[in-house]
Amino acid sequence: MKICVTATANSLDAQIDPRFGRCSYLIIVDSETMQFEAIPNMAAGATGGAGIQAAQTIAKKDVKLLITGNVGPNAFGALSAAGIEIVTGAFGTVREAVEKFNRGEFAKTGSPTVDSHFGMGGKGGGRGAWRR
């Protein structure tokens, strides 16, 4: 099965990036053979809709499951529309995450885990952040 794990670098030993839309790499792993493809996440610098764009990227790659830290509401909607199942709250390396999945140790997520713009950095929300 094709699994996408969000990562901070482009190898199986990279740490999981806790953000989905703005992660550094989308690593697509075949859970049986451990063969993988590391895709630089073009959405990381998007002004808006990063989660939607990242979801589009992995949907095209026929991914069935996403393992990451958090997923926002728009990304959740897009991933669900593409029939991609989601595991959130993951940490450690990409390899560890896939092995953990193979041992059946993950529970799937049924709703978004963070609000919009969560992965955009610690800028505080509210009026100021949008209007300046």
Place this chain on the structure above:
Amino acid sequence: MIVAVASGKGGTGKTSVAVNMALSVGNDQLLDCDVEEPNAHLLLNPKMHSTEQVYVLVPHINEELCSHCGECAKFCQYNALFVSPDKNLFFPELCHSCGGCTLACPRQAITEEKRRIGALKFGTVGDLKLVYGELDVGEIMSVPLIRAVKNQIQDNTNVIIDAPVGTSCPVIETVRQSDFCLLVTEPTPFGLHDLKITVEVLRKMSIPFGVVVNRAGIGDDKVYQYCKEEKIPILMEIPYQRRIAELYSKGIPFSLEMPEWKEKFQALYSEIKRLVEE
């Protein structure tokens, strides 16, 4: 002549200056472009005449014609469209209404439909005409509504525009094509910090500008020093005065109760005119 009243920092007195100037100068039109929280009408108590809905165009996908090729989503720089093999999603709040997806679609499956984002409100106070925009709750894109407010600008009229706060897209859209921009600030470090950012923006846009110092007397003299160094004219000082604050708290434009200010605002407007014609 079109004069925009702006400021980097919020709460410096843009609306007070815009409203008092509009009430002091005849044959004029006041446009409140702070469509996220318009408030000029609260100080003016206008007689409201009419309302006009404002729409933007957004894509509508005809599922029968769609082959889920994904060209529309690939084209959209704002990621407002998501296409999977059997389902399309549209995120209206991300759409900038560029219409590009309708052109990118190889099967002509996308048409545009109207989506309401807010309304224009029209009123009068004596011979002063007021137009303001009110963005619907939950909408994040104010620029199309600001454009709709500005489309109401009448020729051969003294047009005064109350701008939104900050220096982002809504402000750029508001001050664009103005003959002059009045920057209202307060003499505090925060006021100065945001004034500097706004000055940079206006210089880039080649719009002439001058400063109004509100709450003069508080803070320090750094705003004055900065204006001197940068050769920016300070066109008016409004003192930090209890009487002015009291009138404001009752929603009364202070030039109505303090006639000497009506003259000062008329003089301010004449000075702006002189600077523009120079």
